[in-house]
Amino acid sequence: MLQIRDARRVFFRGMPDEKVALDGLSLKLARGDFAVVIGSNGAGKSTMMNAVSGALMLDQGSITINGTDVTAMPVHDRARHVARVFQDPMKGTAASMTIAENMLLAEMRQTPARLRRGLTPARRETYREHLSYLGLGLENRLDTPVSLLSGGQRQSLSLVMAVSGEPDILLLDEHTAALDPRTADLVLNATLRAVSALKLTTMMVTHNMAHAIDYGNRIIMLDAGKVLLELSGEEKARATVPDLIGHFSVKSDRMLLGA
Amino acid sequence: MDILSAWIALIPVTLAQSLILSFVVLAVMLPFRILAFPDLTSEGAYPLGGCVCAVALVAGVPPLPALLLAAAAGFLAGCATAFIHLRFRIHTLLAGILITTMLYSINLRILGKANLPVFNEPKIYDWLAGLSLTGSWAKILLAGGLALITCLALNLWFATERGTAMRAVGANSDMAEAQGINVWRATIGGIGLAGAAAALGGGLMVQSQGFADVNMGLGVLINALAALMIGEAIVGRRTVMRQVAAPFVGALVYYQLISICLAAGLPPGDLKIATGVFVLAMLAAPTLGLRRKGGGTPAKESFRE
Ligand SMILES: Nc1ncnc2c1ncn2[C@@H]1O[C@H](COP(=O)(O)OP(=O)(O)OP(=O)(O)O)[C@@H](O)[C@H]1O
Ligand SMILES: [Mg+2]
Numbered sequence: 001m002l003q004i005r006d007a008r009r010v011f012f013r014g015m016p017d018e019k020v021a022l023d024g025l026s027l028k029l030a031r032g033d034f035a036v037v038i039g040s041n042g043a044g045k046s047t048m049m050n051a052v053s054g055a056l057m058l059d060q061g062s063i064t065i066n067g068t069d070v071t072a073m074p075v076h077d078r079a080r081h082v083a084r085v086f087q088d089p090m091k092g093t094a095a096s097m098t099i100a101e102n103m104l105l106a107e108m109r110q111t112p113a114r115l116r117r118g119l120t121p122a123r124r125e126t127y128r129e130h131l132s133y134l135g136l137g138l139e140n141r142l143d144t145p146v147s148l149l150s151g152g153q154r155q156s157l158s159l160v161m162a163v164s165g166e167p168d169i170l171l172l173d174e175h176t177a178a179l180d181p182r183t184a185d186l187v188l189n190a191t192l193r194a195v196s197a198l199k200l201t202t203m204m205v206t207h208n209m210a211h212a213i214d215y216g217n218r219i220i221m222l223d224a225g226k227v228l229l230e231l232s233g234e235e236k237a238r239a240t241v242p243d244l245i246g247h248f249s250v251k252s253d254r255m256l257l258g259a
Numbered sequence: 260m261d262i263l264s265a266w267i268a269l270i271p272v273t274l275a276q277s278l279i280l281s282f283v284v285l286a287v288m289l290p291f292r293i294l295a296f297p298d299l300t301s302e303g304a305y306p307l308g309g310c311v312c313a314v315a316l317v318a319g320v321p322p323l324p325a326l327l328l329a330a331a332a333g334f335l336a337g338c339a340t341a342f343i344h345l346r347f348r349i350h351t352l353l354a355g356i357l358i359t360t361m362l363y364s365i366n367l368r369i370l371g372k373a374n375l376p377v378f379n380e381p382k383i384y385d386w387l388a389g390l391s392l393t394g395s396w397a398k399i400l401l402a403g404g405l406a407l408i409t410c411l412a413l414n415l416w417f418a419t420e421r422g423t424a425m426r427a428v429g430a431n432s433d434m435a436e437a438q439g440i441n442v443w444r445a446t447i448g449g450i451g452l453a454g455a456a457a458a459l460g461g462g463l464m465v466q467s468q469g470f471a472d473v474n475m476g477l478g479v480l481i482n483a484l485a486a487l488m489i490g491e492a493i494v495g496r497r498t499v500m501r502q503v504a505a506p507f508v509g510a511l512v513y514y515q516l517i518s519i520c521l522a523a524g525l526p527p528g529d530l531k532i533a534t535g536v537f538v539l540a541m542l543a544a545p546t547l548g549l550r551r552k553g554g555g556t557p558a559k560e561s562f563r564e
Contacts, residue, residue, distance in 0.1 A: 053437065079439030092437075094430035097423075104420070105427050109439040113420035
């Protein structure tokens with residue numbers, strides 16, 4: 001379970017270009033929730049993800065994961081609870097290391113590194129199995145440096161790494177946005193399969209409204225650092241793409257008029 | 260013929276010297292290649308190790324503990340460089356220059372004067388006197404054995420979970436952190452390890468040459484860098500094992516090349532320009548090669564700033 005209470009984060013405080021990225025944002029996800037997060041550019045979606053992962057500290061407010069207050073916990077300690085896939089395929093993997101070594105790093109999120117052999121035959125077998133679910137043949141290239149993979153392959157690997165060890169919270173920030181349509185579909189399908197098979201509590205940011213309608217059990221729309229709209233259950237089932245886009249246009253009309 | 264015989268006569272001395280200095284080459288490789296942390300601390304950690312070792316020997320500390328003390332001091336120097344980079348966000352190179360500069364004064368304090376002879380104190384190389392091995396051959400065997408052990412130990416280390424985590428910090432530090440790796444601890448530990456290697460080299464050198472000098476570090480870094488480039492050109496960097504072996508292979512070859520230059524009559528004062536041109540050529544070669552194939556400018560390597 002994830003709870004964000006009254007989160008506030010201001011960039012460039014006190015300067016002319018002061019920017020309130022999170023403005024008293026509150027949010028609660030139950031265990032197993034799959035929330036699709038939408039909102040216009042600059043709404044604060046990535047900032048919220050960074051705050052949950054610990055990459056960004058809050059000015060105010062708190063974040064609790066499964067009852068543990070993680071507000072002040074550094075990224076490397078929070079990694080035990082939170083895994084994420086970034087938009088940029090380069091960010092989620094270590095390029096100069098092999099596929100197997102990257103998988104090992106992901107495994108060590110749950111069991112911190114010790115002074116014992118890393119890539120044992122048993123582990124390699126496990127990694128081979130986990131990678132085979134992707135159907136990309138990566139399971140036969142365990143010793144290939146990740147730098148030789150395509151963006152889509154790297155992103156698929158990032159996904160397998162993120163879901164390994166079943167994190168308490170899975171964060172996906174436009175993780176298919178940099179991929180061509182076919183590869184994006186492939187990665188998205190792998191995501192949906194993993195999330196439902198492992199019942200992961202997930203937040204997925206997307207600009208694709210059809211995905212927001214079709215996937216997940218909740219829609220969360222952010223605007224100006226706050227939750228503007230929350231749909232679940234019946235309401236989500238009834239929502240249509242034009243509905244969602246309507247909420248965007250209200251805002252942009254307001255922006256035009258206010259300008 | 261003259262050059263050849265002059266060079267051959269120098270081989271044992273040069274071998275001993277290169278095996279001792281291979282630890283400094285290792286101290287340049289670890290931060291630069293494994294941790295993406297270009298670092299100059301070894302220029303100060305090497306004489307630090309020498310000074311600590313000499314003072315310890317004079318105080319009656321046996322040779323091996325004296326070397327361990329030297330390595331410990333070098334470890335702290337490396338930790339200091341890593342810490343000021345991480346804490347104050349000072350560029351890694353500048354952090355290393357700061358520590359090296361301060362180390363000069365510290366080394367002088369430790370030594371008490373610019374130069375301290377240790378001719379009459381026992382040396383670690385005396386251990387092999389029982390095998391009636393003396394002079395250069397004792398040094399070659401001892402420093403060579405130590406280099407071999409270090410090389411194997413590093414290979415084992417980088418195959419452990421912790422060693423893999425350390426490599427990840429150099430490969431992609433944000434990603435490493437997101438995988439639960441404590442980037443501070445890995446960086447400080449890794450740069451400390453490099454400092455320890457450089458200082459160990461300094462200690463071995465002092466026990467070999469029979470004196471310590473506060474200026475013994477001058478130019479050791481550029482030599483080490485040149486040796487590293489040669490080593491990497493010979494064995495490559497494709498696997499961890501090759502990357503770890505490169506400093507040792509490079510040191511062996513580089514100091515023989517220097518020895519050939521000297522045997523050929525190159526004035527010692529001109530060696531630095533030869534080394535500088537050589538390093539420049541090695542660094543520039545890939546850019547020239549790519550352009551010839553029409554490939555444009557080479558990919559920029561990303562280092563921490
Ligand atoms: N590191 C930073 N420094 C300064 N300002 C930032 C930083 N990160 C985000 N911001 C600002 O905070 C606001 C929210 O940005 P954020 O990246 O969270 O938006 P987003 O909803 O993810 O948008 P997009 O859909 O474009 O990804 C923006 O105005 C942005 O300029
Ligand atoms: Mg974003």
